[in-house]
Amino acid sequence: GQNIDQPTEMTATEGAIVQINCTYQTSGFNGLFWYQQHAGEAPTFLSYNVLDGLEEKGRFSSFLSRSKGYSYLLLKELQMKDSASYLCAVRDSNYQLIWGAGTKLIIKP
C-alpha cells in the first residue's frame, strides 16, 4: 500500500527553527510537495522537490532524499502566523497525489 507519515502535532517558539519530517512509501515517485493550510482555509503551495537535495525559499526550506523515502520542511525565524497545518504530498507513478495526514504546528510566544 501507499503510505505517508508525518508527526501529528509539533510545538515551537516564536523566532526559533522547526523541522517537520515526512517519510513515504509509494508506488513510484514523481515529486514531493509541501503545503501550508490554516484552519478553515485552502492549502497553499510551499515547495516542490523532485531531485535529492535542499530547496530554499526565504524562511522555508525543503529537503528530499529519494533513496531514504524522506523529506523535511524547515521553517526558520518562526512567526505566530506560521501556526498552521503542514501537509506533505507525493506524486506517484500514476501522477496521483498521495497526501499525508498533516502536521499541526503550534507557535508559542
Added chain:
Amino acid sequence: DTEVTQTPKHLVMGMTNKKSLKCEQHMGHRAMYWYKQKAKKPPELMFVYSYEKLSINESVPSRFSPECPNSSLLNLHLHALQPEDSALYLCASSQGLEYSPLHFGNGTRLTVT
C-alpha cells in the same frame, strides 16, 4: 490572493435540493481537480479533468456530478446529498498532470441539513 476562484464560499442545502459549485482559473492550466476535505483530514480526491476531459473519477457517488464547460471553468453539480457530505470542497488547478504543483481555490464550505 488565490488565482483559483470558487463560488459560493458557503452553502447550506437540504437533502432534496440541487445546487452547483463553481470554480474558475485564468492561469492557462490544463488540469483541474475537485477535492473534498473533512476537518483535520487531508484533501480527498474526487475528480480530475485534463484538457477538459474527465481523466480520474475516484468512485464518487453519482449524487456528485462534475462538468468542465471549458478550460477555465469547472463545476460540481450536487443533488440529493446526505448530511455526511458536509465538508470543505476544494477546487485546484495545475499546468499539467505530471510535475506541476496544484493551486487551490479558497473552497466552498458545504453544510447539508
